Amino acid sequence: xxxxxxxxxxxxxxxxxxxxxxxxxxxxxxxxxxxxxxxxxxxxxxxxxxxxxxxxxxxxxxxxxxxxxxxxxxxxxxxxxxxxxxxxxxxxxxxxxxxxxxxxxxxxxxxxxxxxxxxxxxxxxxxxxxxxxxxxxxxxxxxxxxxxxxxxxxxxxxxxxxxxxxxxxxxxxxxxxxxxxxxxxxxxxxxxxxxxxxxxxxxxxxxxxxxxxxxxxxxxxxxxxxxxxxxxxxxxxxxxxxxxxxxxxxxxxxxxxxxxxxxxxxxxxxxxxxxxxxxxxxxxxxxxxxxxxxxxxxxxxxxxxxxxxxxxxxxxxxxxxxxxx
Amino acid sequence: xxxxxxxxxxxxxxxxxxxxxxxxxxxxxxxxxxxxxxxxxxxxxxxxxxxxxxxxxxxxxxxxxxxxxxxxxxxxxxxxxxxxxxxxxxxxxxxxxxxxxxxxxxxxxxxxxxxxxxxxxxxxxxxxxxxxxxxxxxxxxxxxxxxxxxxxxxxxxxxxxxxxxxxxxxxxxxxxxxxxxxxxxxxxxxxxxxxxxxxxxxxxxxxxxxxxxxxxxxxxxxxxxxxxxxxxxxxxxxxxxxxxxxxxxxxxxxxxxxxxxxxxxxxxxxxxxxxxxxxxxxxxxxxxxxxxxxxxxxxxxxxxxxxxxxxxxxxxxxxxxxxxxxxxxxxxxxxxxxxxxxxxxxxxxxxxxxxxxxxxxxxxxxxxxxxxxxxxxxxxxxxxxxxxxxxxxxxxxxxxxxxxxxxxxxxxxxxxxxxxxxxxxxxxxxxxxxxxxxxxxxxxxxxxxxxxxxxxxxxxxxxxxxxxxxxxxxxxxxxxxxxxxxxxxxxxxxxxxxxxx
Numbered sequence: 001x002x003x004x005x006x007x008x009x010x011x012x013x014x015x016x017x018x019x020x021x022x023x024x025x026x027x028x029x030x031x032x033x034x035x036x037x038x039x040x041x042x043x044x045x046x047x048x049x050x051x052x053x054x055x056x057x058x059x060x061x062x063x064x065x066x067x068x069x070x071x072x073x074x075x076x077x078x079x080x081x082x083x084x085x086x087x088x089x090x091x092x093x094x095x096x097x098x099x100x101x102x103x104x105x106x107x108x109x110x111x112x113x114x115x116x117x118x119x120x121x122x123x124x125x126x127x128x129x130x131x132x133x134x135x136x137x138x139x140x141x142x143x144x145x146x147x148x149x150x151x152x153x154x155x156x157x158x159x160x161x162x163x164x165x166x167x168x169x170x171x172x173x174x175x176x177x178x179x180x181x182x183x184x185x186x187x188x189x190x191x192x193x194x195x196x197x198x199x200x201x202x203x204x205x206x207x208x209x210x211x212x213x214x215x216x217x218x219x220x221x222x223x224x225x226x227x228x229x230x231x232x233x234x235x236x237x238x239x240x241x242x243x244x245x246x247x248x249x250x251x252x253x254x255x256x257x258x259x260x261x262x263x264x265x266x267x268x269x270x271x272x273x274x275x276x277x278x279x280x281x282x283x284x285x286x287x288x289x290x291x292x293x294x295x296x297x298x299x300x301x302x303x304x305x306x307x308x309x310x311x312x313x314x315x316x317x318x319x320x321x322x323x324x325x
Numbered sequence: 326x327x328x329x330x331x332x333x334x335x336x337x338x339x340x341x342x343x344x345x346x347x348x349x350x351x352x353x354x355x356x357x358x359x360x361x362x363x364x365x366x367x368x369x370x371x372x373x374x375x376x377x378x379x380x381x382x383x384x385x386x387x388x389x390x391x392x393x394x395x396x397x398x399x400x401x402x403x404x405x406x407x408x409x410x411x412x413x414x415x416x417x418x419x420x421x422x423x424x425x426x427x428x429x430x431x432x433x434x435x436x437x438x439x440x441x442x443x444x445x446x447x448x449x450x451x452x453x454x455x456x457x458x459x460x461x462x463x464x465x466x467x468x469x470x471x472x473x474x475x476x477x478x479x480x481x482x483x484x485x486x487x488x489x490x491x492x493x494x495x496x497x498x499x500x501x502x503x504x505x506x507x508x509x510x511x512x513x514x515x516x517x518x519x520x521x522x523x524x525x526x527x528x529x530x531x532x533x534x535x536x537x538x539x540x541x542x543x544x545x546x547x548x549x550x551x552x553x554x555x556x557x558x559x560x561x562x563x564x565x566x567x568x569x570x571x572x573x574x575x576x577x578x579x580x581x582x583x584x585x586x587x588x589x590x591x592x593x594x595x596x597x598x599x600x601x602x603x604x605x606x607x608x609x610x611x612x613x614x615x616x617x618x619x620x621x622x623x624x625x626x627x628x629x630x631x632x633x634x635x636x637x638x639x640x641x642x643x644x645x646x647x648x649x650x651x652x653x654x655x656x657x658x659x660x661x662x663x664x665x666x667x668x669x670x671x672x673x674x675x676x677x678x679x680x681x682x683x684x685x686x687x688x689x690x691x692x693x694x695x696x697x698x699x700x701x702x703x704x705x706x707x708x709x710x711x712x713x714x715x716x717x718x719x720x721x722x723x724x725x726x727x728x729x730x731x732x733x734x735x736x737x738x739x740x741x742x743x744x745x746x747x748x749x750x751x752x753x754x755x756x757x758x759x760x761x762x763x764x765x766x767x768x769x770x771x772x773x774x775x776x777x778x779x780x781x782x783x784x785x786x787x788x789x790x791x792x793x794x795x796x797x798x799x800x801x802x803x804x805x806x807x808x809x810x811x812x813x814x815x816x817x818x819x820x821x822x823x824x825x826x
Contacts, residue, residue, distance in 0.1 A: 043732075044369030045656030050663060053373045073732050075524035082521070108512070111519055158781055164512035186780045187510050189593075189773070192655070196592060196648050200463035202781065215647055215667040293665030 031091055031270045035066040038260070039087065039095040041080020043073040047211070051258055051296055052096045055125060058287035063277040067094075076165075078105045078112060085114035089263040091270035094122065099257040099310065100167050100317050107321045108165055116314055120266060121306040123278040124259035127299035129229035129252055130161075130171040131210045131239065133222045135198050138205075143225040143245035146205065147181055154182040160194040160203035163187025165324055168194075168207045171228050171254020173323040175242065178250045198222060209256055210236065214295050228252045235295055253316050257299070259306055275303050329673070330452070333681025336381050337689065345382045346686050349389025350693045354701055356390065357397030357409045360538060361727015363530050364394040364410060365652040372660045380664035381679045385686035387660050391653050392636050392687065393694040395596055396440035399629055400702050403432045404709050405720070407537040411529055412596035412635075414762050415604040415628040417537075418484065422620030429709065433702045434567035435622055436629040437695055439578065442571070443630035444691035446582040447589065447637025451644070452684050459645035462590045467778040468792045470593065472802040474771035477598055477763065479809035480605040482816075484759040487618070489817055491756045498747070499764020500771075502527055509773035510780060522736035529765060531728045531737045532744040536761065538724040539745025540752040545717040564699045574626050577607055585631035589638015595651040596632045597766055601759075603631030609812065637687065644668055644680065 038056060042048040049071060056067040072080035081102050084095035097119065106112045132143065140146040150157045161168040164187040172185050188194040191208035195216055198206040205225075210233045216222040217236060226245040227233045229252045242250045260278055262271060281287050282300040291298050301309060336342065349371075356367040367390045375383030398410030403420035413420075416436060423432035450458065465473075478496065485492025505516045506526030517523040571578070581603040588599035607627035608617045617624050639650035647668030649655035658668065666672060672680045708716065728741035751758050782788040793799050 044366065045372060045652075045659050047659070049369070050372070050659045054376075054663070057373070057376065071733065074734065075521040078521050078524065079732075079734070109514075156783065164508075164510055184780070184783060186777060188777070189509075192647075192649065193593070196463065196646075197466070199646070200466055202466040215669060218667070219669040219671060221646075221669075294662055295665075295667075 031273055032063065032065040034092065035068050036063065036092050036094060036274075037068050037070045039070050039072050039080050039084045039093065041072055041077035041084075041096070041098065044069075044071050047209075048096065048098060048258060050294075051126060054290060054294065054296070055281060055287070058284055058290070059277055059281040062280040062284070063274070076105055077101050078109070081105065082112075082114050084261065084263060085118035087263045089266040091262070091266055091274065094260055094262050094274060095119075097259055097261045099259065099313060100170060100253055101256070103314050103317045104165060104167070104170065104321065104324075107318060108324065116310065118264055119261040120264050120271065121303050121310060122260040122262055122271070122275050123282070123303060124257055124299060124301035124306045124309070125278075125282070126258050126297050127229075127255055128209045128211045128257070128297050129227050129233060129255040130168050130207050131213050131217075131227045131233070131236070132205060132207055132225045133195070133198060133213055133217065134205045134225060135201065136221055136223055138223065140205075140225065141223075143240070143242075146225055147179060147246065150181045150183055155184055157183050157205070158186055158203040159183045159205050159207060160186050160188050160197045161207040162189075162191045162194060162209070167254045167256050168209065169254075170317065170320060170324060171252070172207055174253060174320050175228065175250050177320070177323065178248055179246060195222065211295055211297060229255055234297055251316055253313055253320070259301070271303075329677040329681045330685070332678045333683075333685045336678050336682030337685045339382075341379075342382050342385055342682070342686065343689070345378070345386040346389045346689050346693060347697075349386035350393040350690055350697050353390035353393030354397040354694060354698050357394035358400050358701065358705065359723060359727065360401055360407050360409050361530065361534050361723060361730065362394075363731070364391055365656055366731065367391075367394055368653055368660065369656045372656065372663065375660060376663065380661075380666060380676075381682035381686070383664065384660065384679070384683040385690070387657055388683060388687050389690040389693070391657065392444055392633065392690045393698065395636055396437065396444070396629070396633055396694055397698055397701075399436040399440070399625075400433060400698070400705055403436065403625075404429060404705055406541055407720070408533060410596075411533055411762070411766070412600055412632040413628075414533070414597055414759055415484070415600040416625055416632075418604070418618055418628075418759060419616075419621045419624035422618070423622070423625065424709065426620055428620070429706045430562050430564055430702075431567055431622070432620075432625055433706070434564040434699070435571055435625045437564065437698050437702070438568055438571040439581075439626040439629040440633040441691055441695050442578050443582045443585055443632070443634035444636055445688065446579075447586050447634040448684065448687045448691060449637075450586050451637045451640050451687070455641045455645050458586075458590050459642050459648075462592055462642040462646070462648060462650075464798055465591050466796070467774045467781060468789070468796060468799045469802060470591075471771060471774040471778055472793065472799050472806060473591070473594065474767040474774060476802055476806045476809065477601065477767045478771070479806060479813065480601050481760040481763060482809070482813040483605040483608045483617070484601070484763065485757050488755065488757065489813075491754070492760045495751065495756050495758065496760035496764045499761035500768040501764075502532070502744075502761075503765050503768025504772065508776075509769070510776040520736065522732075522734055522740070526769065527740060527744070527765065528731060528737060530731055531741050532765060533762065534724050534728050535741035535743065535745035536748040536751075536758055538720055539742065540748045542717045542721050542724070543749055544752070545713040545720075549713045549717070551713075564702075570622070571626060574623065577623055577626055578630050580606060580610075581627045581630035582634040585634025586638040588631070589635035589650060590641050592639075592642055592648050592650040593770070595639075595766075596635045597762070599635035599638075600628040600632040601763060604628045605809075633691075640684075640687075644672055644684075645670075 072083045087093035163169045191212040194206040224239040356362040398413035399416040401409040402413040402417035406421040420432045481496040584603040585599045639654045642648040
């Protein structure tokens with residue numbers, strides 16, 4: 001009887017140990033063993049979420065496991081970014097981060113419980129610049145005509161855009177500063193409503209994200225005067241960059257970038273596996289074809305470049321943030 | 326155009342298409358019945374599933390979810406006094422009293438056939454006159470939205486069920502709650518106590534769950550020892566016997582559909598407002614306006630017809646201009662773009678097969694939710710006979726899970742319980758809850774649009790006031806506001822006179 005109990009106890013003990021043991025191993029070879037979760041700081045169905053879900057689908061074969069989207073929306077991304085900063089760094093929790101929103105939340109609010117040093121960069125996925133648009137029948141044919149009108153009437157030309165305290169508004173204040181102009185920025189509930197207001201003659205011009213304005217520009221209802229980026233936008237090749245249009249260098253820090261990051265201190269081998277998977281998916285022709293069809297402006301940066309970009313961009317945003325307060 | 330419709334029909338005759346619609350409708354009915362699962366969530370969660378389907382099949386499924394969940398929120402509103410979706414808040418005012426009288430099947434049938442007819446009429450509008458109607462949606466600027474919100478707030482008089490003062494108090498509390506969160510134009514935080522979960526304001530679905538479920542649960546627990554069971558049906562139990570009754574309300578159906586379509590076309594207003602405005606119009610015009618609030622069939626039909634007519638209306642600016650009118654269609658836009666389709670003229674020419682296939686699938690979905698909804702409702706009706714000691718904890722569980730699942734947030738459960746406490750106090754003092762919902766929905770709209778209107782005229786109040794009377798649409802809405810107020814005051818005076826006598 002006694003012996004039997006001992007045997008049972010031994011079996012139980014072995015069973016327990018055998019379930020605990022694997023978690024001590026950090027051998028890269030058997031990572032990932034289960035699906036990974038990717039925190040998205042915005043609601044299901046939005047632009048960020050859709051982009052995240054598309055990449056999650058195509059990264060699966062390169063990762064060897066499924067990538068599950070976890071939406072943690074709210075407070076302009078703050079809730080999701082905080083969740084990522086506090087997540088376990090065992091490699092099974094990664095996050096989709098939005099730049100410059102992640103800086104702006106931190107810089108504009110008090111008591112934001114994350115630091116940029118809480119994250120390690122994996123890859124940048126897309127870059128969606130801000131574009132200046134007017135209605136098709138607007139008198140302003142070029143950027144020059146528009147900016148001259150603004151300068152003649154400082155502070156009175158209504159320009160609509162996502163806001164308040166959005167990347168679009170940041171781009172507007174940066175451009176105002178560099179071009180010596182002053183517009184009346186009117187915030188709307190997102191780029192879509194700002195476009196609607198432009199089409200309905202509520203505002204003279206608007207500054208939507210290029211991805212949300214592309215279809216309206218292509219079907220001729222809106223005219224784009226300039227794109228706030230260093231290079232022309234892939235899906236709008238005829239629209240000049242702000243430098244081409246104005247001759248002035250305007251930092252494109254308002255461009256919305258979406259990339260992947262992980263909580264700091266992750267095992268380097270595991271991090272490498274995740275990095276490689278995203279590097280591969282960004283070259284995957286099927287993914288690229290799907291992104292093209294959707295109009296997703298892909299822009300790959302590897303971990304090192306993305307990390308360097310984050311550092312310089314943070315400084316640049318910091319120097320302009322006082323203009324938004 | 327007719328070749329395009331034929332093209333759409335050929336797309337529709339595919340078996341997978343019909344299966345997709347049926348699956349969407351079935352899923353949508355379930356989502357709508359359960360408070361806490363919203364149409365937006367249903368569509369958002371299924372978009373990844375529709376990735377790998379042909380576009381028209383995927384869209385047909387999403388459309389099925391949207392239409393049927395908008396309808397089926399009425400089932401829980403009628404049976405349990407808990408709206409399944411925000412669109413059903415006005416349905417509950419008369420639907421639940423009918424159910425209490427033992428007319429559950431009748432109330433559900435009225436809601437079902439009303440929804441179906443409203444939905445069908447709105448799809449007809451979408452199919453034949455979408456482009457000119459879409460231009461109308463562009464004529465709505467900030468001053469118009471502001472006045473529309475003000476007009477919506479005058480509906481409080483109709484929702485107060487005779488207790489005007491209490492209705493106004495509830496409406497004011499709703500408006501005050503709507504100011505929680507960041508200011509729509511400056512981003513300044515108000516009453517958030519540093520809690521990030523309050524930065525975006527009190528989430529509507531979470532507060533609806535609390536406001537209606539918690540008082541109901543408390544009430545059930547308080548009455549748990551009463552043995553008398555509510556009657557299911559004193560009338561006939563075959564839902565189709567009520568079809569002639571619905572059809573006899575011709576003018577009500579037509580008026581409610583029109584209100585729904587117009588509200589749908591105006592971006593940013595949505596299904597619940599359509600229901601409220603139509604309910605209000607029905608009550609003002611009805612010869613039996615006293616029955617409203619005590620189980621008036623006209624009220625149920627008006628609200629349900631209108632909120633489903635909104636669905637077709639919202640698709641008009643979405644498909645023709647790429648402008649989503651409410652959260653569901655914003656998500657649906659993502660579902661359209663994911664297939665590489667671009668809303669606009671192209672959608673009706675180059676991709677006519679997909680687009681017309683989708684529009685025609687909406688007809689099928691509108692018809693299909695009638696048998697599916699009634700079949701599910703047949704079993705739901707028995708819920709009211711489940712012992713309260715089982716029903717109360719079940720509803721409580723659903724409320725907690727539902728509140729959590731919207732943003733995966735524990736704080737939202739606290740918000741739900743807090744609003745639930747308000748709801749309980751309201752019920753204790755017989756304060757109507759619908760005006761609070763109206764205040765919460767319209768407060769944000771009114772505040773944001775007023776601020777934006779002023780920003781557009783550089784803060785010049787005189788210029789803003791001139792705009793209100795010189796812009797044609799805003800002038801018309803302004804007249805409506807004055808008329809509503811005038812009529813409200815006259816009726817109130819009349820009532821107090823009767824009391825004095």
